[in-house]
Amino acid sequence: MASTGDNEEEYHSSPEEAEEGGGDDVDRMSFRSASNESDNDAGADDDCTYGDSDSNDDCTYGDSDSDDGLYDEYEEEGLEEVDDEGGILDEMRFTATQYAVLTMDELRARQEEHTARVADLIALPPALAAAVLRHFKWSAQGVWERWFSDERKVRNAVGLREDGSALSRAVNDATLTCYICFEVQGPGEMRSAGCAHFYCRGCWSGYVRTAVGDGVRCLSIRCPDMACSAAVVRDLVDDVADAKDAKRYGEFLVRSYVEESKRLRWCPAAGCDRAVEFDGEKCTVQLDAWCACGHGFCLACGEEAHRPVSCDTVRVWMEKNRSDSETAQWVLANTKHCPECRRPIEKNHGCMHMTCSPPCKHQFCWLCLGPWEKHDGGNFYNCNRYNEAWAEGKYTEEELRRSQAKVSVDRYLHYYERWAAHERSRQKALEDVAALGKDGSQREAVAAAFGVVETELDFLEEAFRQVAECRRMLRWTYAFGYNLDDPAKRDLFEDLQSQADKSLELLHECAEKDRKDLVAEAAGVRGAVADKYLEFRPKLSSLTAVARNHFENMARAFRDGLAEVEVDPAVAARRAAAVPPPLPKDDDDDHRFDDLRM
Known part of the structure; x- marks a missing residue:
């Protein structure tokens, strides 16, 4: 506060x-x-726990031939099995009864x-x-x-x-x-x-x-x-x-x-003076609360809302992001040591002739690390010769250390870039919620383009709210994936993540691109897209419900420790037959890590 x-x-x-x-x-x-x-x-401190959802609906996890085919499959199976109540997510509605927002x-x-x-x-x-x-x-x-x-x-x-x-x-x-x-x-x-x-x-x-x-x-x-x-x-x-x-x-x-109370927490949003009271003695497990200002945070750890992953996962991930350890890893992966004084050197010019800084001033070749005097004046050197030892997987200790460091950086960047990208997409979805919500800047224009009253656009606002919540949930799954070491659970996790991601992208594309296309088509010709609107509305509502169920299933699987989720046999067979990638070689991507940390 x-x-x-x-x-x-x-x-x-x-x-x-x-x-x-x-x-x-x-x-x-x-x-x-x-x-x-x-x-x-x-x-005693009473632990807060999630209640089981009343819905037993399951989604089929498997590959689909195309995005349109995925939507058609849901349409053919019937949407009566999809929970389409008001609100964003079933468990969010359930847990809302476990806390109160106080001015x-x-x-x-x-x-x-x-x-x-x-x-x-x-x-x-x-x-x-x-x-x-x-x-x-x-x-x-x-x-x-x-x-x-x-x-x-x-x-x-x-x-x-x-x-x-x-x-x-x-x-x-x-x-x-x-x-x-x-x-x-x-x-x-x-x-x-x-x-x-x-x-x-x-x-x-x-x-x-x-x-x-x-x-x-x-x-x-x-x-x-x-x-x-x-x-x-x-x-x-x-x-x-x-x-x-x-x-x-x-x-x-x-x-x-x-x-000083165990039951109350200030909303951590900037400028907000509200507090959230937990309905119990103390919240000791992950429970997302949503303040009236729109900010979500966990009552147990105080970090931003991070369902479906645990507070420990978030703590480890945030410490990783705040630490300087990755900078040291970047130095190992993208620099070479001077053969004379062992000082790390970054190549910042085009030629391969390197000169160490004073007082060393040793001159060497960037490619083979050999003395430059053997490269000057047409003398023989072997930089252009293929190294048989590399082909047989034989590395020097330094080469192996640098390769492993590069793998570590690349792995971290893989998860961090996706974690950050989903947050940017979530913020854009929240902007769309504000623009299409009540008193929004675009609501009147969109309603006029579709030829309907503004109150009929609530389904569009709900779709973007669902997109924002799904982006948030999917974002935190990458923090979970970075710390997941169990190979068996990784297959289950990646399958759930892939299916949830696919349903989310279908929903977001329909809500954003298809909507804009319809509005552009209707410009200047009132009522021209009436028939297409009648197709667009149920499709978007259906995709909203499908995405909701996919993410609810994923959340339940996370809550159960990924113990009861079955992977599609074709997916499991494909992953079992996958060949691990070769050990990465040095390349010229020094700028990636610096750009990320700026």
Whole structure:
């Protein structure tokens, strides 16, 4: 979530962690932070699980003679077996009941409701109950177990009075001296945190302003008296602080409610201040949630939505993308070592005469790595001669290492390029959704071209939504494929991926190309494509349903560990007979990896 002030620190989940980040500013009034020694939350963590889909529809996995033949096959088999309900994907509709998207106002209301229930349970005012709840990471179960097992210990840890008092703030009833500014104040002019140490409003205001300026640690401040551990809570802050500081304190309290809770996560989209609440104690397995802003992310790991692959697969893949290991692999694959000093050299000119950089300055041939003096002046050299050892698979250690490094880079690029390409296609599909949706820039023109009212174009918007979701799912299968080592499962995986990809391309081409062709044909001739539109609409709706089922089947197969999917016998036989490619030789593709990482 965006920070609420220019002087805020990075948010920490505990006061101890925050205190490690730095000391207080000597120019400002110091404040005291609670130790907040947190006990482990009690209660078991309930795992969230996917439910089985009610639909038992299966798609045939096998080769088709042509794209049109694939559509005809679905048409002949009958579309009554295809789940064509509203929405994008069956499991997305199912899992939507497992979480709720909350606005800031709804979060505050939820927090107040949560606090009120606990306040009634332990007979404390809401402000003190909120301090107890935060100590237990906003877990009512933790409060229930620890409060009634050892109330005194909890009171000491939170900063409540041991005599059982439920006072969150107090007002002086006699004239007293403020021991910060040493001014005499009349009755009703001073406040305390429920203890015996009263201070004037001005000093309290400065104390709170200093605490709020240092970030979320303001939620753990104690009485300014060094010998007192009384907690400073929301009631006192609202009473003594100015409106700006009180507002920021309230924002930190909401942040704490979300970020320290096991059930809530902020939407990670830029500029979004909504949070998603999981319907359970804690989400520990992959579960995609979709915020009202349109961004999807996983409730378990916080990464972008990545169904059907696991959180571990995404973590490994993202670490691979962020690491610099591939740069080192590129150096190995696309450079050669100077035969004299062993420094890696990249060829950046056309001729084969290489000169190592100072102080080495060794001159050698790029092709055979032999000394250049044997190539100069018409002397004999063997760069043009075929090497029998290479033909027999005999490599030097350096040649083998470079070849293996090149294979590793090429394999990574294969999966990364497809992973990135599907994301670009997904973004384009989302642009089409916006353009063809309600109030979209193209909706009126397309409706006019087809000779229909705008409300009849919902099927077109739904098709592009399905395309975007399928692109996202297919994108993450390449991260899975990169880390898949089991040869038997790889055959199953690639067959599922191929069939899903084929149905997606048919859908996307129909929604994009066929639509544009019809609109272009109808330009200037109203009603000219009425018959073709009547064919286009059911075809696109059918392809939408077919793609949905293909991807649902793929998701179920991933969820089951690729254990119960049968590969078409012809596909298995073809792959079994495939000849592995030869060991790659050096070529002039140095630019590929640099372009990718830019």
